[in-house]
Amino acid sequence: xxxxxxxxxxxxxxxxxxLAAGRVPQHVSVxxxxxxxxEIYAFESSTExxxxxIELTADQARLLGAVLSGSYVxx
Amino acid sequence: MPSLPGVDVVGSIFGFPVNELMAVGLLLLVxxxxxxxxxxxxxxxxxxxxxxxxxxxxxxxxxxxxxDPADLELLAAFGLVLLLxxxxxxxPLEQVRASGSRLLGAAVAYIGLNVSGGIGLxxxxxxxxxxxxxxxxxxxxSSSAIVTKLLIELRRLTNAETPLILGIIVVEDLFLALxxxxxxxxxxxxxxxxxxxxDIAVSFAFLLLLVVVARFGGRAVAALLGSREQELxxxxxxxLVLLVAGTSEELGVSDAIGALMIGLVVSRxxxxxxxxxxxxxLRDAFAALFFVAFGLSIDVGALGAVVVPALLAVCLTFVLxxxxxxxxxxxxxxxxxxxxxxxxxxxxxxEFSLILATLALGAGLDERVGPLVALYVLILAVVSPLAxxxxxxxxxxxxxxxxxGSFQYVREETTSATCSHLDMIRTxxxxxxxxxxxxxxxxxxxxxxxxxxxCGHVGxxxxxxxxxxxxxxxxxxxxxxxxxxxxxxxxxxYLDEHLLPDDAARGRGAPEGV
Numbered sequence: 001x002x003x004x005x006x007x008x009x010x011x012x013x014x015x016x017x018x019l020a021a022g023r024v025p026q027h028v029s030v031x032x033x034x035x036x037x038x039e040i041y042a043f044e045s046s047t048e049x050x051x052x053x054i055e056l057t058a059d060q061a062r063l064l065g066a067v068l069s070g071s072y073v074x075x
Numbered sequence: 076m077p078s079l080p081g082v083d084v085v086g087s088i089f090g091f092p093v094n095e096l097m098a099v100g101l102l103l104l105v106x107x108x109x110x111x112x113x114x115x116x117x118x119x120x121x122x123x124x125x126x127x128x129x130x131x132x133x134x135x136x137x138x139x140x141x142x143d144p145a146d147l148e149l150l151a152a153f154g155l156v157l158l159l160x161x162x163x164x165x166x167p168l169e170q171v172r173a174s175g176s177r178l179l180g181a182a183v184a185y186i187g188l189n190v191s192g193g194i195g196l197x198x199x200x201x202x203x204x205x206x207x208x209x210x211x212x213x214x215x216x217s218s219s220a221i222v223t224k225l226l227i228e229l230r231r232l233t234n235a236e237t238p239l240i241l242g243i244i245v246v247e248d249l250f251l252a253l254x255x256x257x258x259x260x261x262x263x264x265x266x267x268x269x270x271x272x273x274d275i276a277v278s279f280a281f282l283l284l285l286v287v288v289a290r291f292g293g294r295a296v297a298a299l300l301g302s303r304e305q306e307l308x309x310x311x312x313x314x315l316v317l318l319v320a321g322t323s324e325e326l327g328v329s330d331a332i333g334a335l336m337i338g339l340v341v342s343r344x345x346x347x348x349x350x351x352x353x354x355x356x357l358r359d360a361f362a363a364l365f366f367v368a369f370g371l372s373i374d375v376g377a378l379g380a381v382v383v384p385a386l387l388a389v390c391l392t393f394v395l396x397x398x399x400x401x402x403x404x405x406x407x408x409x410x411x412x413x414x415x416x417x418x419x420x421x422x423x424x425x426e427f428s429l430i431l432a433t434l435a436l437g438a439g440l441d442e443r444v445g446p447l448v449a450l451y452v453l454i455l456a457v458v459s460p461l462a463x464x465x466x467x468x469x470x471x472x473x474x475x476x477x478x479x480g481s482f483q484y485v486r487e488e489t490t491s492a493t494c495s496h497l498d499m500i501r502t503x504x505x506x507x508x509x510x511x512x513x514x515x516x517x518x519x520x521x522x523x524x525x526x527x528x529x530c531g532h533v534g535x536x537x538x539x540x541x542x543x544x545x546x547x548x549x550x551x552x553x554x555x556x557x558x559x560x561x562x563x564x565x566x567x568x569y570l571d572e573h574l575l576p577d578d579a580a581r582g583r584g585a586p587e588g589v
Contacts, residue, residue: 011167011174011241012223016232029233041233053230 037061085146088138098140099150102131102367103360117228117464119221121425122456124363125449128370135375144371147364154365155433156320156334157358158426162219162248163338164351171249174242181239181403182246185421188395188402190215190254196391200384202441205261209435212254213448214388218425219244221456225420225463236413239403240420251427252335256282258431259329262438274327281328285336293344300346308346309353316354331430362426369429369449372436377446384443385450389458396422397469401477408564410574411473415466422459424452496554496568500528505559511535513543523560529553545569 006018014033021028021042029041029050036058041050056064066072082094093101106127110120133139141147171178193214197207222244231237260274300311316337323333341350400418404410409417432448435441503526506512511521511534521535525544530553534544544556554570566575 008238009170010232010238011170011245012165012219013227013232013241018233031232039227039232041230050230050233 086133086138086140086142088140093138093140095146099147099364101140102127102147102371103363105131106363106367117460119218119224119423119425119456119460121218121221121366121429122453124366125370125373125429125452128367129373129375129449130370132371132373132375134373141371144368147368147371150361151365151368151433152330153317154358154361154363154368155430156316156330157354158362158365158430159331159334160316160320160338160341161351161354161358162251163335163340164342164347164354166248166339166342167245168339168342171242171245177406178239178242179246181406182243182250184402184406185243185396185399186215186247186250188399189392190250192391192395193388196384196388202443205438206435206441206444208258208261209431209440209444210388210447212251212258212431213424213428213444214392214451216247216251216254216424216427216431217244217421218423218427219248221423221425221459222421225423225460228460229420229464231416231420234413234416236404236407236409236417239407239409240417243403243417243421247427252282252332255329255332255335255434258434259332260327262329262434262440263327277326278328278332281323281326282332282336285333285340289336289340289343292340296340297344297346300341300344300350305349305353308349309357312341312350312354313357329434331434365433366426366429369433369445373446373449377443378450381443381447381450384447385454388447388451389454392422392424392455393462397473401473405478410478410565411470411475412467414473414478415469416463419459419462419466419469422455422462424455424459428452496570499554500566502528502531503557504531505533506531507533511539511541511543513546514539514541517541523558525556526559527551527553528555528557528566533559 008016008018010016010031012034014031017030017032019028019030020026026045027043029043031039031041033039038056038058038061040054040056042052042054044051063072082096084092084094085098086093088101106124109127110123113123114120129135131138131140132144133142190211192211194207194211196214197210198204200207200210222240226232226237226240256278257275260271260278263274296315300308300315302308302311316334319337320330320334323336324330341347397415397418400414400416400421403417404414407413428448429452432445435444505526507515509515511519511524512532513519514521514535519541521539521541521543523536523538525534525536526532527534527544527547530551532544532547532551532553534547534556535541537545548554548556548569555566555568555575557566558564568575
């Protein structure tokens with residue numbers, strides 16, 4: 001991972017993206033489902049289970065993406 | 076009052092007459108409500124649809140909303156056809172082709188074990204060869220729908236073994252098409268061996284024809300179906316599917332294969348996504364009716380006679396799934412935990428088992444096949460999600476010798492996360508073959524040896540008195556150690572607390588010559 005995003009196809013489900021986030025060993029994985037909804041798997045440690053899994057609709061994901069990338073502007 | 080079509084009285088509920096529309100409505104409503112209750116407990120939907128059919132059917136005490144299950148035949152057939160059509164449309168052909176021979180090997184191991192075990196059990200029951208083949212398929216092929224949902228619910232989408240599990244169910248879908256092509260002539264009324272061989276040849280030739288159409292006919296299909304209006308696209312797609320499925324049936328190939336293959340054709344065309352979109356709601360509704368109709372056809376009185384075979388089948392499936400899980404994990408260099416997850420997640424049986432049983436009943440095979448498969452699917456529906464959720468307990472009991480990397484220390488660790496320090500792997504050569512560098516100086520002894528993959532330092536393991544490997548890793552910030560024990564190939568990242576299967580570390584290790 002490091003600077004990279006690891007991409008993996010999940011046949012029948014969608015695509016999974018892994019990236020480092022926060023301090024090691026924290027990281028997140030994003031699963032983009034075929035129907036457009038997203039799941040964010042957040043890991044605080046590398047223990048067996050994700051710390052939390054957040055489900056986003058396609059619209060919510062777009063909004064969150066805009067907020068994260070700094071392109072969301074309140075008018 | 077003038078009577079409309081579709082309102083003939085077909086059953087009764089507590090003495091009140093139930094007409095056809097009411098019957099279908101009640102069946103769907105009860106099926107949906109039961110399934111919703113089951114979903115709250117994390118159970119799959121398909122068995123509840125079937126249970127609704129059994130409960131409201133003629134063979135159980137209480138209401139019988141449809142005295143003659145045959146009244147639902149056409150709607151149920153739509154369900155079967157649409158199920159297989161969508162399977163074809165969604166089939167990730169490219170991914171299967173790209174996934175390579177190792178996945179194929181793992182899938183063949185899974186399918187081979189389970190189907191041959193099922194056929195074996197079928198033969199042992201002595202109901203007949205055709206029956207044994209049906210039972211083999213019904214026991215051997217996991218339900219894509221159930222397995223996929225289970226993985227999402229158990230939050231295992233990022234686990235290392237998950238792509239492998241998903242790959243196996245994809246190959247199972249493909250296998251189903253081949254198995255149906257083999258089975259439908261066998262289920263037909265061939266009088267002689269020669270006729271049977273001819274039927275099988277015709278069946279496969281038809282399959283081949285559709286594959287060729289799928290390869291080159293995408294454009295024609297897109298032209299036929301392509302309409303900017305959703306309404307027309309829906310109608311044209313449904314018409315095409317039903318026509319191809321029905322024609323296949325007339326040609327002696329089952330309607331199921333026809334539907335699957337035309338789905339594959341559509342999946343290669345430019346209208347794929349839009350067709351998928353419009354046919355999924357249709358599939359869901361009619362497939363539920365198909366499962367309900369299957370339940371209706373089950374005589375509850377006959378379930379008692381198949382309890383022992385059904386329990387045997389469930390046990391057999393457990394044993395073979397765990398075996399296949401170990402084989403697959405071994406091929407992929409995964410550990411005990413992954414093996415348990417693979418075997419126990421793939422336990423779910425559903426739509427394919429019921430489709431095969433329906434084909435068997437339609438062909439007039441031994442009537443016990445229906446109740447057997449129904450009971451088998453019902454038991455696994457309850458047991459398999461529980462088993463999958465608790466796979467970690469099984470992992471403890473899987474012996475190390477079965478696994479290629481010999482994961483003695485990390486057998487119960489999941490391999491869910493990916494390690495972010497693979498760039499720190501710079502060497503595979505130990506600095507010394509004498510033993511733990513510090514112990515040699517201090518004159519202490521060690522239990523096992525670990526290699527620092529960054530600098531080649533050799534230290535002793537955490538079971539040793541001095542734990543030099545761990546000390547070195549933290550002191551020099553070299554995060555990844557590899558086992559130096561003969562036969563062991565695992566690596567461990569201290570920072571990520573993460574087990575690296577052999578191949579994960581190897582593929583992205585040090586550039587050559589470093």
